[in-house]
Amino acid sequence: MASIEVQRQVLPILANPNQGARFYNPELPSSEPFVPGHRTCAGCGPSIQYRMTSKAAGDNTILVGPTGCMYVANSSYLCTPYNVPWAHTQIGSAGSFTAGVAAAYEAMIRKGKWRGHYPNIICEAGDGSASDIGLASISGALYRNHDCLIICYDNEQYANTGIQASSRTPYGGMTTFSPPGPEVPEGKKLFPKDLARMMAAGHPHCYVATASVGYPIDLMNKVRKGLNHRGAAYLMVYTPCQKGFVYETPRSIDLGRVVVECGLYPIWEWNPEKREFDYSFRPQNIRPVSEYLKLQGRFGHLHAEHIATMQKFANEQWKMMGVELPEGLIQAADPKNQVNMAAAAEAEAIAETV
Amino acid sequence: MPTVTATKKKTVRINGCVASAQAAKYADVDVIAAYPIRPYTATMMALAQMVANGELDAEYIVADSEHSQLSIAHGASSSGARVFTGSSGVGVQFAYELYSPISGSRMPVQMMIADRTLDPPGDFGSEHTDALSTRDMGWLMGWACDAQEAFDNHLIAYRIGEDRRVLLPQMVCQDGFFVSHITSDVELPDSSQVREFLPPYKHPYPLDPRHPVSHGPQIMPEQGPPLQLERARAMEGSMAVIEEVHKEFGEIFGRHYDPWLEEYKTDDAEVVFFLQGGHGVTARFAIQHMREKGLKVGMVRLRTIRPYPTDRVCEVLSKFKVVGVIETNMGLGSPSSGGVLYADACAALYEAPERPLVISFMAGMGGEAIVLKEFYWMTEKMIQAQKRGKIEKRTHWVGFEE
Numbered sequence: 230m231a232s233i234e235v236q237r238q239v240l241p242i243l244a245n246p247n248q249g250a251r252f253y254n255p256e257l258p259s260s261e262p263f264v265p266g267h268r269t270c271a272g273c274g275p276s277i278q279y280r281m282t283s284k285a286a287g288d289n290t291i292l293v294g295p296t297g298c299m300y301v302a303n304s305s306y307l308c309t310p311y312n313v314p315w316a317h318t319q320i321g322s323a324g325s326f327t328a329g330v331a332a333a334y335e336a337m338i339r340k341g342k343w344r345g346h347y348p349n350i351i352c353e354a355g356d357g358s359a360s361d362i363g364l365a366s367i368s369g370a371l372y373r374n375h376d377c378l379i380i381c382y383d384n385e386q387y388a389n390t391g392i393q394a395s396s397r398t399p400y401g402g403m404t405t406f407s408p409p410g411p412e413v414p415e416g417k418k419l420f421p422k423d424l425a426r427m428m429a430a431g432h433p434h435c436y437v438a439t440a441s442v443g444y445p446i447d448l449m450n451k452v453r454k455g456l457n458h459r460g461a462a463y464l465m466v467y468t469p470c471q472k473g474f475v476y477e478t479p480r481s482i483d484l485g486r487v488v489v490e491c492g493l494y495p496i497w498e499w500n501p502e503k504r505e506f507d508y509s510f511r512p513q514n515i516r517p518v519s520e521y522l523k524l525q526g527r528f529g530h531l532h533a534e535h536i537a538t539m540q541k542f543a544n545e546q547w548k549m550m551g552v553e554l555p556e557g558l559i560q561a562a563d564p565k566n567q568v569n570m571a572a573a574a575e576a577e578a579i580a581e582t583v
Numbered sequence: 584m585p586t587v588t589a590t591k592k593k594t595v596r597i598n599g600c601v602a603s604a605q606a607a608k609y610a611d612v613d614v615i616a617a618y619p620i621r622p623y624t625a626t627m628m629a630l631a632q633m634v635a636n637g638e639l640d641a642e643y644i645v646a647d648s649e650h651s652q653l654s655i656a657h658g659a660s661s662s663g664a665r666v667f668t669g670s671s672g673v674g675v676q677f678a679y680e681l682y683s684p685i686s687g688s689r690m691p692v693q694m695m696i697a698d699r700t701l702d703p704p705g706d707f708g709s710e711h712t713d714a715l716s717t718r719d720m721g722w723l724m725g726w727a728c729d730a731q732e733a734f735d736n737h738l739i740a741y742r743i744g745e746d747r748r749v750l751l752p753q754m755v756c757q758d759g760f761f762v763s764h765i766t767s768d769v770e771l772p773d774s775s776q777v778r779e780f781l782p783p784y785k786h787p788y789p790l791d792p793r794h795p796v797s798h799g800p801q802i803m804p805e806q807g808p809p810l811q812l813e814r815a816r817a818m819e820g821s822m823a824v825i826e827e828v829h830k831e832f833g834e835i836f837g838r839h840y841d842p843w844l845e846e847y848k849t850d851d852a853e854v855v856f857f858l859q860g861g862h863g864v865t866a867r868f869a870i871q872h873m874r875e876k877g878l879k880v881g882m883v884r885l886r887t888i889r890p891y892p893t894d895r896v897c898e899v900l901s902k903f904k905v906v907g908v909i910e911t912n913m914g915l916g917s918p919s920s921g922g923v924l925y926a927d928a929c930a931a932l933y934e935a936p937e938r939p940l941v942i943s944f945m946a947g948m949g950g951e952a953i954v955l956k957e958f959y960w961m962t963e964k965m966i967q968a969q970k971r972g973k974i975e976k977r978t979h980w981v982g983f984e985e
Contacts, residue, residue, distance in 0.1 A: 232640060289792045293658070304800030314790035316661050316688075317799035319680055322654035325646065329614065329658025329666075330790060332642035336613035337664055340640055342783065348792045366654065369647035 232339045237347045237376070238289060240453040243446050254446060260288055260312075267310040269302040272478035274468030274485065275382040276303070277442050279353060282380060282466075285449035286456060288313060290349040293327045295363060296320035297355030298389040298470075299382060323354035323363035324370030324379060331375035349456045350377040356397035357387040359465070360424045367463070371432035374460040378452065381424065381463070384470035392473040396422035399493070400542065401535050402527050404473065409530040416530060420542060425465040429499035429506070434460060437499040441467035443485025444496070447510070451498070458501070467494045475526025484524060490514045491521040492543035492558075495550050508550045515552070517561040518543050522570065533567035540567075592773040599762035602730040602769050603669070603695045603755070604629035606737030608639045609777045613664035613784075616655040618646045620674040621707055622759040623697035627669065641667075649674040653681035653692070660690035660752075661798055663789035665741070668692065671759060672699030675713040685752050686721025687814060688799055691744035691784070692752040693737065694722075697763035698860070700949055701913070708950010709759035711860065711912040715923055718889050721814050723753040723821060725887040726860040728845075731769045733757045735838060738781055742828050745784050749821045758911075760950060761861030772836055780835050818890050825887065843892035844899055845884040848874060852881030854965035856958075857900065857928055858909035859885040862947050866909075869958035880962050885924075893931045900928065901935035905965040911947040919943040921978030940968050946981040957981050 243256050262283035269276040275298055283290065292315040294300045300317050303310055318326035331350050337343035352370075354363055359381035367379055386404050387393040393406040400420045403409055407417035429437035436458040440448040448466060455462030469476070469484045476484060488494040489512045496510040518539045522528040531539075540562040544554055560566050597605065603626045607615065615634075617627035633639040642659075646652040649670050656668045670678060675696060685692050696714045700706035711726070718724055723744060727733035733755070740753035757763055788796045802810070825842045833839035845863065848870050849855060856866050863884040873880050883899055883906075885892075900906050910922025919925040921943040932938050944961050947953045961981060968974045 291662070291790050291792060301801050304797060306800050306802035306806045309797040309800050311797055312795060313792055314795045315797045316658070316790055317801075318654060318657065319684060321650060321680070322657070325651035325654035326658035328644060328651075329616070329655035329660070330662045332614045332644055332655065333659035333662035333664035333666075336640070336642045337662070340613065342613070343663065343791075345793070365647050366651050369651055372647075373644065 233341050235335060235338045235347050237459065238349065239457055240285070240287070242450050242453055258284055258287060260284065262286065262288060262290060262311065262313045264310045264312055266308070267303040268305065269298070270472050272471045272481040273302070274442050274470055274481050275299050275355070275384055277481060278382050278448070278466050278468045279303070281442070281445050281449050282351065282353070282452050283313065285452040286349040286351060289346060290351060291330055293318055293323070293330060293350070293352040295323040295326070295352070295354045295358045297358055298384070299353050299355065301389050320358045321362040322366055323352050323358045324367035327352040327377050327379060328370040328373065328375045331377045335376070347376065352377065352379045354379060354381055355387070355389070356381055356383040356385060356424070357395045360396040360422050368428070368431065371428060371435050371461045371463055374434060376460055378455040378462045378464065381465040382468045383465050384468050384473065385421070386470065386473045388470045388473045397424060401531050401539060403530060404527070414530065414532060415535045425463065428463045432461070432463070433499070433504055434501050436462040436501055439465045439494065439496050441485040441489055441494055441496060442469070443467070443482055443489060447496070473527065476524050480524065486512065487516065487521045487524065490516045491518045492547045493518060493521060495546045497550070515555060515558070517558060519561070519567065529570055531570040533569055534564040536567040536570065537562050537564040590771065590774045592770065592776070594768050594770045596766050597730060597769050598625070598764050598766045599727070599730040599733045599757045600625035600697060600764065601629045602734040603737055603757070604633065605769070605771060606734045607667040608633055609772065609774065610665060610667070610738060610741050610781060612641050612667040614642045614644065614655070614659035614666045616644050616646050616652040616666070616668040618649050618652050618670070618674065620671050620699070622699060622763045623669045623671040623695060625763065626695055626697070649678040650680065653678040653685065656692040656694070657681060657685050657688070657690060660692045660786070661688065661790050663784070663786050663791065665784040666692050667695070669695035669697070671697050672713045673702050675717065676701065679717065682717050682720035682722060684799070687810070689750040689814070689817065690752060690786070691741070691750055693741055693744065694752065694754050695737070696754055696756040697759040698756060699759045706949050707759070709761060709861070709911070710948060710950065711756070714754055714756045715912050717754070721751060721818060722889060723751055723887070724756065724889040726885070727755070727757045727762060728861050728863040728884065729762060730767050731838070733762060734769055734771070735832065735836070735840070738777065739828055739832050742781050743821060743824055746824050746828070747787060749817055749824050751817055751821060756860070758861035761952070776835050780832060822890050822892070840886065843885070843887050843895045845886060846899065847882040847884070849881035849883060849902070851879055852903060853879045854905040854907065854962060854969060855881045855883050855900070855903050856909055856961070857883050857885065857906050857924070858911070859888065859924070860911065862909060862911060862953050865953055866958065869955050872955060873959065873962055878962055878966070888927070891927055891931070896928060896931035897935050900932055900939060901937060903939045904969045905940045905942065907961050907965045908941065908943045909946050909953070910943055919977040921945050925977070940974050942968060942974050943978040944981050945978060953981070
């Protein structure tokens, strides 16, 4: 059977990836596939990510939106913020619906039913979709290597439904499903699922990376690398949620940097050609986890021992990244060197605001 | 560019599963979403081989679950591809979440179902509960009674579902094993006939970067009912298209189906069986046998259950004295405490000036064949009711009563 060869796009990689959000980069495309006017909260991390991601991808793009904040808060009937085709799908259908779109374009282009360059096909799944209910569907799409990019916009909770714990909620994170109390002083007892590494380890032929809204050019480059990769790519992006994390609205980008500087969100890439992790990304500072925790109400109930436990966790991540631990961080992993985050009464007051 | 190899009309001996696969090939589907579960699996096995042989150019996706199968189908159909998927039994249930979103977004996905009893306890045999439990989700739905009819129904369903006046997904059902795994002669058409009958799929608003659209945004409560009404109207409005397409199918392929009902020996019948699917074939044989004994019995076989042909069912069934509904499905706690077909039949008959007596027979359960003596037994129950002028009880479990 005669068939038409599928032509694919190649997007340029931007310079100076480690710059902050306030750095002006003239190479950024002017197109805005994700426009203002939606109903997300002020300072919404996921929507900042959405804008950067779609900007990096450009106009020949199709977006898939499983149920989550970025479905509910963005789209309203007869008024959506997407200048490119967008479709809602079920929260458990992130990978599978996206695979259907990708397969359709492969077949339609090959069979002469659609003419043009293969579009960027991007799925924007929240961490509830990506780490819990849609995990198998995403694994299926990565395993089968459809030419698409699946993004987990990781706000570490089910935020759309009113802040419930997901498999990505950090240890100690207060949510409405993991509230602190006399019997469970730390709130969330479990550590988060190591989702991105799981995706890299299980689907080594895919481009897999982590990123944060604190490093916009790095994020946009990873979007483009993922789209340029012939086959499936996966990106997990730290996207703070002021409603669930309880922080001052203008600090979203700061939080996106501090979380990396505290070792709680290692930024890395999996290279599918070399079959190895690239841990060379280094933040400008290295800080103890308490500097990240104290910015957020969701950690306001933690005791010294919990903070030390989190520091131990962060120290393991630094070791994984090949960073030699400063003495201060080793000391910080000892509860004796930590203080309680807040008095119980204060913690309760903070909990009221969640 | 024709992507299906030109073929001449020929008769082959194949089973229902392979007939369905052949129909998907003739329809030149672009995306196939597979996941194994007996007995429908044989359809996907046949399609996999066709793709491997280069007989069909399609993306063949082995999904990670039925939920994913239907999501893949939804995504591909939304992008403008013609899509084929399928399942059986609990597999149909696993995908349940997707049925309403697919019909609600008006994507003409096609799903082949070879029925299988739901769990417990892991019965392979055919009961229609799997597909019937989804009957109100906005999918066109009907049963074939043999492999030829299954083949034809797939082409007919694509044509109806993709019609811009309809734009609804379709469940094309056949009994597991009785139809899916029994071979019979099937006439495969000349590819030019299919080209004439089934134009390429073209959705009016696909996900196409050159014409951006948003599919399925959130709505305010007051915006929901108009959309529901549109979907209801599409289902109701499909009835005229269904009649038109069956007529055209007959003209092109020479097989003329009544889109709604098959009537068998009903001219002078006083009691009739009302059923759907493969048991229609055994019923025909049993009726011939009973006719030789002088019993005035016939059969009405429902071919399309969604949209339900209420007026036709009313007109046809009200001619008889007693209607025996053969359920082949479970409707636990239903109005008859039997299956679910009884309630639809009674609702259709409600406005008839003269209503027949209606009895529900739980027969063919678990994929058991309904044997001749059971047809005699059920006929006897109907004749007794006719003589008495009232039914003994609404539901009989055939084989469990004297």
